Amino acid sequence: MAVPTLQRCLGQVHNRKRHSAQHPQRKKSIGVLVQDCHMFPTASRVGAIQVQDPDSRREYLIEVWIHTGVLVISQSTNKRWLLELDEILDLAIAAGIDRGAI
Numbered sequence: 001m002a003v004p005t006l007q008r009c010l011g012q013v014h015n016r017k018r019h020s021a022q023h024p025q026r027k028k029s030i031g032v033l034v035q036d037c038h039m040f041p042t043a044s045r046v047g048a049i050q051v052q053d054p055d056s057r058r059e060y061l062i063e064v065w066i067h068t069g070v071l072v073i074s075q076s077t078n079k080r081w082l083l084e085l086d087e088i089l090d091l092a093i094a095a096g097i098d099r100g101a102i
Helices: 006-017 085-094
Strands: 032-034 045-052 059-065 069-074 080-084
Touching: 069 085, 080 085
Parallel strands: none
Antiparallel strands: 032 080, 045 059, 059 069, 069 080
């Protein structure tokens, strides 16, 4: 079996960097705006915290739901944004939470 040349290896790296999956239009959006506020039973809410964005001074309510994920509610628009549990795991894995694991 032939050993790949350095030029071929560098070409493969170049191709991976320019792969269509890396294109900005292919990036999966994170979270989703939810319209129906009655889709979550109140019994599954674990906790909530009120936070303020230091730049815009807008206030948000962040709620943690045990079977759903994290819900962010804008106090100025009353819009709700949901980040599901599997998306939270995907973010943690992409950030390298498992790097160095055996």
